[in-house]
Amino acid sequence: MTVVVGLLLTFLAGFVIGYPFWRSSVGKPGKGRSGGGGTGWSATDAMRKEIESDYRSGILTGEGYNELQAQRRPLTDETGGRTDEKPLMVGDEIEARVLQLRRTKRQNNKAPPVSLPDKGEELQEDVQRTRGTSSRTCPRCGAEYLEGDRFCGRCGTRLGAGGGR
Amino acid sequence: MADIGYLALFLGLIASLYSAVAFAVGGKSGNRRLIESGRNALLVVFGLVTVSVASLLVSLVTHDFQIAYVADYTSRNMPPLYLLSGLWAGNSGSLLTWVWLLTIFGALFVLVKRDTGKELVPYASAMTMLVTAFFIILVLAVANPFRMSIGAAPADGAGLNPLLENPGMLIHPLALLAGYVGLTVPFAVGVAALLTRRLDNEWAATVRRWTLVAWLFLGLGNLIGAWWAYVELGWGGYWAWDPVENAGLMPWLVTTAFLHSLSMQRRRGTFKFWNIVLVILAFNLTIFGTMLTRTNVINSVHGFPEGGGMLPFFLTFISLTAIIPLALVYWRRDDLRSESEPESIISRESTFVFNNLLMVGSTAVVLLGTLFPLLSQLFGGAPVDVGKAFFDRVTGPIFLAVILLAGICTTIGWRRASPGNLARNLLWPAAGAAVVTVALVIIGLRRAGIGVAFIGTFVVGTIIYEWVRGTRGRHRTQHENLFQAFWNLISGNHGRYGGYIAHIGIVIFAVGVVGSSLYSVQQQATLKPGQSMTVGQYTLTYDGNMERYDSNGRQFISASLTVSDKSTSVGRLTPVLQRDDSYATGATNVAIRTTPANDLYVIPVFPVVRDAAQNILLDDKGLIQVDDGAAPTFVVLLNPLVMWLWVGGGVLIFGGLIAFWPDRRGGA
Numbered sequence: 001m002t003v004v005v006g007l008l009l010t011f012l013a014g015f016v017i018g019y020p021f022w023r024s025s026v027g028k029p030g031k032g033r034s035g036g037g038g039t040g041w042s043a044t045d046a047m048r049k050e051i052e053s054d055y056r057s058g059i060l061t062g063e064g065y066n067e068l069q070a071q072r073r074p075l076t077d078e079t080g081g082r083t084d085e086k087p088l089m090v091g092d093e094i095e096a097r098v099l100q101l102r103r104t105k106r107q108n109n110k111a112p113p114v115s116l117p118d119k120g121e122e123l124q125e126d127v128q129r130t131r132g133t134s135s136r137t138c139p140r141c142g143a144e145y146l147e148g149d150r151f152c153g154r155c156g157t158r159l160g161a162g163g164g165r
Numbered sequence: 166m167a168d169i170g171y172l173a174l175f176l177g178l179i180a181s182l183y184s185a186v187a188f189a190v191g192g193k194s195g196n197r198r199l200i201e202s203g204r205n206a207l208l209v210v211f212g213l214v215t216v217s218v219a220s221l222l223v224s225l226v227t228h229d230f231q232i233a234y235v236a237d238y239t240s241r242n243m244p245p246l247y248l249l250s251g252l253w254a255g256n257s258g259s260l261l262t263w264v265w266l267l268t269i270f271g272a273l274f275v276l277v278k279r280d281t282g283k284e285l286v287p288y289a290s291a292m293t294m295l296v297t298a299f300f301i302i303l304v305l306a307v308a309n310p311f312r313m314s315i316g317a318a319p320a321d322g323a324g325l326n327p328l329l330e331n332p333g334m335l336i337h338p339l340a341l342l343a344g345y346v347g348l349t350v351p352f353a354v355g356v357a358a359l360l361t362r363r364l365d366n367e368w369a370a371t372v373r374r375w376t377l378v379a380w381l382f383l384g385l386g387n388l389i390g391a392w393w394a395y396v397e398l399g400w401g402g403y404w405a406w407d408p409v410e411n412a413g414l415m416p417w418l419v420t421t422a423f424l425h426s427l428s429m430q431r432r433r434g435t436f437k438f439w440n441i442v443l444v445i446l447a448f449n450l451t452i453f454g455t456m457l458t459r460t461n462v463i464n465s466v467h468g469f470p471e472g473g474g475m476l477p478f479f480l481t482f483i484s485l486t487a488i489i490p491l492a493l494v495y496w497r498r499d500d501l502r503s504e505s506e507p508e509s510i511i512s513r514e515s516t517f518v519f520n521n522l523l524m525v526g527s528t529a530v531v532l533l534g535t536l537f538p539l540l541s542q543l544f545g546g547a548p549v550d551v552g553k554a555f556f557d558r559v560t561g562p563i564f565l566a567v568i569l570l571a572g573i574c575t576t577i578g579w580r581r582a583s584p585g586n587l588a589r590n591l592l593w594p595a596a597g598a599a600v601v602t603v604a605l606v607i608i609g610l611r612r613a614g615i616g617v618a619f620i621g622t623f624v625v626g627t628i629i630y631e632w633v634r635g636t637r638g639r640h641r642t643q644h645e646n647l648f649q650a651f652w653n654l655i656s657g658n659h660g661r662y663g664g665y666i667a668h669i670g671i672v673i674f675a676v677g678v679v680g681s682s683l684y685s686v687q688q689q690a691t692l693k694p695g696q697s698m699t700v701g702q703y704t705l706t707y708d709g710n711m712e713r714y715d716s717n718g719r720q721f722i723s724a725s726l727t728v729s730d731k732s733t734s735v736g737r738l739t740p741v742l743q744r745d746d747s748y749a750t751g752a753t754n755v756a757i758r759t760t761p762a763n764d765l766y767v768i769p770v771f772p773v774v775r776d777a778a779q780n781i782l783l784d785d786k787g788l789i790q791v792d793d794g795a796a797p798t799f800v801v802l803l804n805p806l807v808m809w810l811w812v813g814g815g816v817l818i819f820g821g822l823i824a825f826w827p828d829r830r831g832g833a
Binding site: 001002005006009010012013016017018019020021148150151155156157158 | 168169172173176180183197198199201202205206208209212213216578582583585586589590634638641642
């Protein structure tokens with residue numbers, strides 16, 4: 001009985017393990033989360049959402065937000081993190097592209113920072129629309145801030161009752 | 166059955182080694198077929214180990230006492246659930262369970278493919294399979310659960326130690342094992358990240374939820390273990406700083422630091438070096454912990470009696486899993502540089518640094534205290550135990566500082582917070598905490614309780630303040646009603662708000678620790694029928710009957726006490742002593758009355774007749790023999806706020822579950 005079961009287990013294991021070698025073609029990653037296409041909601045997007053959430057709640061200043069978005073912008077664009085921006089690459093193409101970007105990024109480590117990203121500007125416009133367009137001046141450093149802001153984007157001063165309540 | 170189980174495990178070893186090689190070679194060369202074959206081999210390992218576990222379970226359920234393990238840990242009259250728990254009751258069975266859980270995690274890892282971190286999968290899976298192969302070798306070579314009994318099979322097994330017949334037996338070992346095993350995946354991904362030089366946020370995003378799962382299981386296992394010790398062991402406490410208890414705590418502390426650190430790497434691209442070192446440390450602490458449990462290098466009430474032959478295997482394995490990854494860390498040190506430098510000591514980043522330092526520091530203290538008997542033997546001669554007081558006095562302030570940081574971190578800004586700004590954010594929570602603390606001092610709070618009360622209230626205050634601000638912000642800008650705004654605030658960022666709930670759980674837990682540790686009262690009295698004793702607000706009156714009976718092959722003796730709270734009767738407590746032929750020294754079942762304010766805890770000492778070996782003797786009727794005319798003694802403890810330990814632990818786990826839950830529209 002043990003011998004029979006042992007042979008059966010060995011045969012089944014060998015079949016399953018060896019199957020990719022005699023299958024006619026190796027399966028390509030399909031659409032959806034398990035494939036190279038993805039749903040457009042990746043960890044990069046999750047990180048971007050975290051940064052936006054910190055900015056909205058006033059914990060991250062505008063300067064810090066812009067800097068963090070600038071750091072993430074090039075990689076996100078090139079690997080096609082959003083399906084509505086670029087056609088998606090799959091499997092090995094992504095691999096090669098990531099390696100190429102890493103080399104470029106290392107070489108350009110000391111390059112000047114990129115200009116304000118569209119997303120940051122988009123967000124600022126969205127916030128402006130929600131809060132209204134009237135701007136005011138920080139009592140501490142004189143930077144302009146929008147009605148409704150709780151913290152100054154430059155010096156972090158908490159804005160008083162006149163600041164958009 | 167035993168042969169099938171052993172054979173399946175042996176085949177699993179071959180498949181795991183093949184899988185490791187196939188993943189490594191396939192990942193390096195980009196050979197997709199080889200990677201798929203390795204993946205299939207990993208799934209085959211899971212299947213084969215499952216067959217092995219199933220054969221042991223069948224042997225347990227069918228009382229196959231030809232197998233020594235079944236005879237040692239089960240008996241015919243065991244309830245079915247405890248029969249199944251026999252799978253992890255002994256050293257070799259629990260090791261087999263470890264292997265099985267490892268293959269489950271490994272299979273889930275390759276099946277749950279993510280957009281992020283796919284490139285790490287081959288190397289991480291190879292690492293997981295190497296760890297699996299090690300533990301299978303351990304089971305096959307040293308701790309074989311399928312070993313046959315010597316001579317004829319006994320008619321009945323030894324059964325389970327009565328102390329283990331508790332609902333905790335069904336959850337605590339399995340949860341701890343799952344926690345230990347769960348840390349293998351983050352470790353494997355970390356090593357894969359070092360090998361492939363993908364040390365940016367990719368690997369951090371990949372391991373976050375795996376780490377959360379392991380952290381949750383470790384937390385649950387430690388919590389259930391503490392509860393089990395409290396209700397079962399009968400000494401009135403829940404944590405004795407036993408070496409094996411510490412072995413479960415240390416990886417949890419490091420994993421807590423790792424989880425916080427991961428969030429920093431994801432947001433700011435910092436703490437890369439910290440994270441990779443923390444994950445290596447966490448994994449090696451789990452191996453160290455299981456080595457302590459199974460090899461008895463240090464005396465422990467939780468240790469398995471057999472298992473000394475495993476020590477060389479474990480030492481070799483820990484050496485490899487510590488030295489090689491750390492060498493890789495050194496080799497890749499340039500890739501571990503942070504993307505931004507710290508700008509100010511008054512910043513959220515700095516609080517995370519302090520948190521890491523405190524967590525690792527407390528782990529180091531616990532490790533030193535745990536190893537002290539061994540170290541003192543190496544240098545002096547006789548083993549010296551540092552004792553519970555050392556751990557309490559050294560770790561107490563550290564944990565208090567960690568809780569304080571949890572409150573400060575909630576309100577402090579990123580990068581560079583201005584002192585004025587910080588002071589304004591902390592003003593209301595600090596003021597509230599001061600008011601509450603003064604009120605508590607007025608009603609009698611003293612000593613360390615004052616510090617804990619202030620810090621605890623302060624932390625809860627900062628969290629509530631953050632929630633109120635966030636809710637009001639959404640209410641104004643998104644035009645949602647307050648309830649909707651609050652709900653959407655939390656559901657929009659589970660990681661953050663789940664973490665805040667976990668912090669509240671820690672504060673509640675700390676309240677329970679302080680109350681039960683500093684304000685516990687103990688009395689002891691030998692009571693004749695009708696006599697009473699007073700402990701705190703309670704009066705306990707002995708009813709006068711020591712009942713002796715037997716049931717299901719066991720003998721019992723019990724006594725009843727009527728409990729009054731300021732002359733109002735509130736019920737009865739009936740502590741019990743039980744004995745059976747396998748464990749003739751007896752096991753005490755304490756009686757506990759729990760209220761939110763305190764626990765009334767009764768430990769009986771019955772005047773039973775024992776032999777020289779302390780075994781309880783039976784009379785002619787087969788009942789427990791009692792000294793004629795002797796009265797029972799009751800040790801009664803009044804432990805304040807114990808209930809809040811379990812409530813706080815539950816809130817902590819709940820917060821972790823919320824943090825684990827994906828945000829709307831996916832997310833890492």
